[in-house]
Amino acid sequence: MTENYKNKEKIYDAEVLESSTFDENIIIKILIKAGRTIAKPALEVLEMAIDPFTPAQVRVSLMAALAYLIMPFDLFPDFMPLVGFSDDFVALTAVLSIWSKYMTPSIRARAETKLNKLFPFY
Template sequence: MVDEATATHTTVDATVLESSVIDQSLFQKVLRQAGRSLARPALEALEMLLDASTPAQARLTMLAALTYLIMPIDLVPDLIPVAGFSDDLVALTAVVGLWSNHMTPQIRDRARRKLDRWFPVGG
């Protein structure tokens, strides 16, 4: 809780750009490409989880590891030097191992088709 009487305020000088200075179509393309880059592995992981040929144990492990990686609470807080990221490394290693053992061209293709629908290239 911030005590209003003792709070200090910092003044920052900023210049607001006119919308005519920013190429909005270029900015939209950059954001779309960033979205594609982030969405591709997520869609591949989703397709792997949904694929009937992925063993149930691998699906469960993948789901648990991915869930752990996106959870805001860690077993070992990230603020602890070196050790803080060790639990994340274990989860990431599990994901990479499952990925390399169970990713198929068919799964990648389904993910790519979905990616193209959600993030059209050149659109």
């Protein structure tokens, strides 16, 4: 059983590394629509997910939170006024809270730079 587990772990790690090369433009379009409030944690999650020093198991949950953001139909569909992005915000802030020990000043700075480019007048 241990050998079978190790084989699954290797496949799992390969999938995580592949998933870190997704198109950021999809997330950017959603964030512009959602606004700065949800964009900040989403960009922090994104930067942490693509950071080469973030452990693979952390990347899995970060990517899941970003996938939840991208999904148009979730607990509260994104097209619903006021509450549409609230569940996405909760998912993003929860995953950031869980993995906060991996948040570095450089990750936070990269996210802030992208945030200021998306929302230059705030």
